[in-house]
Amino acid sequence: MTTVTTAPAGHETHDEPRARFGALLAAEWLKTWSLRSTPWLYLVTALAVIAFNAGTAYDHYKYWYQYDGQSRTSFVANGIPLVDAFTANSAMVLVLALAAIGAVSVTGEYGTGLIRTTFTAVPARRSVMAAKALVLAAITTVFGALVAAASFASTQAILSGRDASVPLGHPDALRVIVASALLAPVAALAGLAIGSVIRHTGGSIVGCVVVLLLLPIVLSSRRHLTAVLQHTLPFSAWERLTSTQTQRSNELFPWGTGGAWAVYALWALAAGVLTVVSVHRRDQ
Numbered sequence: 001m002t003t004v005t006t007a008p009a010g011h012e013t014h015d016e017p018r019a020r021f022g023a024l025l026a027a028e029w030l031k032t033w034s035l036r037s038t039p040w041l042y043l044v045t046a047l048a049v050i051a052f053n054a055g056t057a058y059d060h061y062k063y064w065y066q067y068d069g070q071s072r073t074s075f076v077a078n079g080i081p082l083v084d085a086f087t088a089n090s091a092m093v094l095v096l097a098l099a100a101i102g103a104v105s106v107t108g109e110y111g112t113g114l115i116r117t118t119f120t121a122v123p124a125r126r127s128v129m130a131a132k133a134l135v136l137a138a139i140t141t142v143f144g145a146l147v148a149a150a151s152f153a154s155t156q157a158i159l160s161g162r163d164a165s166v167p168l169g170h171p172d173a174l175r176v177i178v179a180s181a182l183l184a185p186v187a188a189l190a191g192l193a194i195g196s197v198i199r200h201t202g203g204s205i206v207g208c209v210v211v212l213l214l215l216p217i218v219l220s221s222r223r224h225l226t227a228v229l230q231h232t233l234p235f236s237a238w239e240r241l242t243s244t245q246t247q248r249s250n251e252l253f254p255w256g257t258g259g260a261w262a263v264y265a266l267w268a269l270a271a272g273v274l275t276v277v278s279v280h281r282r283d284q
Contacts, residue, residue: 024131032135045097046147050154052090057155060084064162079244081159081166082173085152086180091238092213095187098140099208102191105136107201125279133272136192137185144184148177179241186234186268187212193271196278227253237263
């Protein structure tokens with residue numbers, strides 16, 4: 001009589017070789033781009049974000065001479081060209097789209113049952129999820145950098161027609177570009193973590209909307225406790241990093257750029273850890 005031993009969830013059997021992490025990264029890379037919808041999702045998101053920003057800059061270009069002389073003079077001094085470079089509306093589109101992509105990258109596998117095949121072939125579940133998180137972070141970081149750079153270039157090119165643009169060497173320009181670029185991987189990793197916990201596409205996307213977009217709106221910035229809670233959210237960190245001097249001077253409970261960068265880092269780290277830990281003991 002033969003006895004069959006099943007390894008507990010998250011553990012490897014001793015008679016199977018450990019998969020090389022490089023092979024897992026390659027497998028996740030191929031898995032990501034094997035879906036025809038993936039390139040289209042990134043392309044549509046990029047076009048939507050760039051179009052939102054360019055449209056705002058074009059509005060300022062088109063109606064430039066309808067503003068009074070003082071408004072035109074203070075346009076650059078107040079940092080409005082950098083506000084046009086990456087608007088709040090485009091940031092919301094970016095967060096929602098990238099969070100959804102991150103969530104679907106794992107819930108899609110749970111929905112089709114492919115995740116069972118993956119974990120059967122590679123019992124080291126934590127390594128699989130770590131590879132998924134790293135590949136997603138790499139792709140979305142490059143994506144965010146390209147979109148942020150294209151948005152800055154296109155908006156400043158439009159505004160230059162009214163001599164209202166700012167160069168890349170502007171003291172705040174690089175911060176706005178980097179903050180907007182890194183918002184993409186932070187949102188994607190948050191979506192991945194939420195999807196790893198909920199494991200249902202619809203529920204995960206709703207969770208992403210609530211956590212990443214609704215909470216910053218619901219939490220009031222006019223009370224100390226809710227303002228502090230609001231400051232812990234990635235979208236609020238992006239707003240702080242891309243805000244103008246005028247906007248910062250109107251804050252009731254101001255906070256520094258260092259804290260905002262820390263929020264980015266902690267959210268990315270916490271999302272990666274949650275993604276890995278969520279599959280260690282829990283079965284499908």
